[in-house]
Amino acid sequence: MNLTGYRRFLRHPGVPRLFSAMLVGRLPAGMLSLAIVLRITDAGGSYRLAGGITAAFTLGIGVTAPVLSRLVDRQGQTVVLLPCAFATLASATVLAVLPADSPPLLLMAAGTLLGGTLPPLSSASRTMWPAVLTDAATLDAAYAADATFQELVFIVGPLLVVVVAAALGTAAAILTAGILGCAGTLVFATSRISRSWRAPVHEGHRNKALRSPGIRVLVVTMFALIGGFAAEEVSLIAVAKQYGGSGASGVLLSVWSLSSLVAGFLYGMRRWPGIPAVRVMALLAVTSLITLALAPQRNLIVVAAILAVSGVGGAPSLSAIYRTAQQVALPGVVTESYAWLGVGTLVGSAAGAAIAGQLITTRGPADGFLFAAAAIALAAIVIGVGRRALAEPAAEPTLRSVVAARG
Numbered sequence: 479m480n481l482t483g484y485r486r487f488l489r490h491p492g493v494p495r496l497f498s499a500m501l502v503g504r505l506p507a508g509m510l511s512l513a514i515v516l517r518i519t520d521a522g523g524s525y526r527l528a529g530g531i532t533a534a535f536t537l538g539i540g541v542t543a544p545v546l547s548r549l550v551d552r553q554g555q556t557v558v559l560l561p562c563a564f565a566t567l568a569s570a571t572v573l574a575v576l577p578a579d580s581p582p583l584l585l586m587a588a589g590t591l592l593g594g595t596l597p598p599l600s601s602a603s604r605t606m607w608p609a610v611l612t613d614a615a616t617l618d619a620a621y622a623a624d625a626t627f628q629e630l631v632f633i634v635g636p637l638l639v640v641v642v643a644a645a646l647g648t649a650a651a652i653l654t655a656g657i658l659g660c661a662g663t664l665v666f667a668t669s670r671i672s673r674s675w676r677a678p679v680h681e682g683h684r685n686k687a688l689r690s691p692g693i694r695v696l697v698v699t700m701f702a703l704i705g706g707f708a709a710e711e712v713s714l715i716a717v718a719k720q721y722g723g724s725g726a727s728g729v730l731l732s733v734w735s736l737s738s739l740v741a742g743f744l745y746g747m748r749r750w751p752g753i754p755a756v757r758v759m760a761l762l763a764v765t766s767l768i769t770l771a772l773a774p775q776r777n778l779i780v781v782a783a784i785l786a787v788s789g790v791g792g793a794p795s796l797s798a799i800y801r802t803a804q805q806v807a808l809p810g811v812v813t814e815s816y817a818w819l820g821v822g823t824l825v826g827s828a829a830g831a832a833i834a835g836q837l838i839t840t841r842g843p844a845d846g847f848l849f850a851a852a853a854i855a856l857a858a859i860v861i862g863v864g865r866r867a868l869a870e871p872a873a874e875p876t877l878r879s880v881v882a883a884r885g
Contacts, residue, residue, distance in 0.1 A: 483619030483746060490610060492671045499669070500603045501627060503662025506566070506596060508635020509655040510535060514573075514589065516639065517648040521578030527585070533828065534586040538593025540824045544687070547598045547817035551677040551810055555602050559667035562597035563660045569595045570656020574649040592656075597663045600628075601816035604800055606675055615749045618801060622746025625797035629739040633732065677810050687814040692806025695864030696799055699857050700822035703762065703795070705830030706853030710734075710769060712834040713846030714781070720843065721776055733782050734789040742793025754798035755861050755868040761798075762858035765791030770851040773844040791854075802868050 488494060511532050518528035549558045569592040576588055607620040635655075642651040666672055687693055711731060718726035750757060768788040775781045799819070807815035830853060834846040861868070 483615050483749070484623060486613075486616040487611065487619045487623060490616070492669060493610065495669055496603065496606070496610075496666060496671060497623070497627075499662045499665035500599055501630065501662070503563075503597065503599045503659055503666055504628065504631050505635050505638070505662070506570075506655040506659040508631040508633075509639050509658075510570075510592065510652065512636050513639045513643070513648060513651040513655055516643055517574075517652060518578055518585075520643075520648050523578055527582055530582065531585050531589040534589040535593040536824050536828060538590040539596055540593075540821050542594040543596075543598055543601070543817040543820050544814055547601045547814040548687075548811070550598060550602055550605075550813045555606075555672045555675050556667045559597045559599070559602065559663050559672070562595055563663035563667065565595035566592070566597065566663070567656045567660040570652055570659070574652040574656075596659065597667075598813065598817055598820075599663055599666060600624075601813045601820065602672070603666070604804065604816050605677075605813040606671065608804055609675060610671060618749060619746045621801040621804070622742055622793075622797040625800060626739055626742030626746065626793045628796075629735050629742070629793060633735050633739075677812065687807065687811040687818050690806055690808045690815065691864070691867035693803065693808075693815045693818060695860060695867050696803050696806075697818050697822040699758075699799065699860045699864075700819050701826035701829075702853050702860060703826065703857035704823045705826035705833075706766075706769070706850045706857065707792070708827040708830035709834035709846055709850035709853060710772070712831050713772070713838060713843045713850060714785075716838045716846065717775075717781065717843040718778060721778055726778055730778070730782055730785060734785045734792070737786045737789025738792030741790040742797055745794035745797060753865065753869050754802045755865045758795050758798045758802075759858050759861045759865070761791045761795045762854055762861065765795075766851045766855040766858060769847060769854055773847040773851070806868060 488497065514532050514535065515528040518524075518531065546558055546562065569588070573585075573588040573592055576585060578585075604621070604624060607617060607624075611617045611620055638654065638658075639651045642654050688697070714730045714734075718730055765788055768784060768791075771784055772781060772788075775784065800816075803815055803819060804812065830850070834849055837845040837849055
């Protein structure tokens with residue numbers, strides 16, 4: 479196995495601290511939705527209320543992420559990330575100490591506040607790698623590692639929630655997410671690289687992130703792709719409950735995540751020729767066909783085997799998308815560009831889960847899988863139609879940020 483790219487990335491001065499802190503700081507993304515649901519339902523509240531608070535939490539992220547990321551591009555990372563770190567801890571504390579039978583509007587307001595204060599850590603890190611790394615092969619490995627190990631956030635995060643909730647209660651699980659998010663962000667934002675990072679000054683009119691045709695294509699792609707993945711997840715939970723019990727859903731989801739993680743790791747081990755958009759289009763087309771094969775299945779062992787194959791399209795596709803975004807984003811708004819990809823992800827996830835839930839309720843899990851396959855296929859079509867915009871470089875000759883000191 480060729481691990482040269484990964485070794486160069488992880489051995490680069492300052493990178494181990496940044497990468498590990500980023501993963502810890504992003505754990506709330508894999509913890510809070512589950513923690514909120516457990517907090518409300520364990521106290522006798524309805525799933526409708528739990529879903530409303532979770533939706534408010536997601537809405538808070540979607541509203542503030544582009545704004546916070548725009549501030550990062552203009553003011554630097556540390557001045558934005560540090561206040562967000564403390565605000566996240568304070569907001570998590572508020573939601574944790576509020577009684578679960580508090581007025582729904584108050585609980586939803588607390589959820590919105592928590593989502594709105596989450597630091598744009600993923601956007602900040604993806605923007606920083608071109609400023610830290612000097613060769614294209616190592617940069618490719620960085621984006622592959624980013625996309626691959628984010629799967630750990632959604633594997634480790636829920637496990638932490640379950641363990642903490644069992645030992646200390648569901649309120650403690652919410653508070654733990656806030657503590658981890660704050661701690662990871664503090665370690666990241668106080669590093670020399672983060673403190674010295676600045677976005678390039680763009681002469682002339684101020685470009686906005688969505689003025690880049692390539693970024694617009696990628697936002698729509700993420701909306702469709704993550705919508706498909708969310709629909710597949712809801713359908714898997716439904717089919718597992720129907721044919722094997724609710725406990726089987728965790729196993730099936732873990733199979734998909736582990737498959738994606740391994741595929742992303744292998745993807746980052748080599749330098750791939752050609753345009754990344756073409757690879758993404760091919761990966762998603764194949765993933766859509768494999769997802770289609772889930773629709774008629776009733777045997778959960780067969781479902782798990784199909785998932786082990788379909789997961790291969792996850793992390794590699796996201797890695798190529800993140801790398802492409804760095805290339806097509808306009809100078810001075812790279813962090814904000816990544817934030818808009820995040821917005822596409824959030825909206826797509828909500829829409830995909832909602833549509834799949836309706837289809838499953840009225841027609842059954844098979845239709846949920848059919849919708850998931852169609853959404854992933856749509857993502858492949860969007861990439862194919864917009865591949866020319868994705869092949870063009872940014873308006874300026876370089877996206878590399880100015881870093882006063884490295885290490």
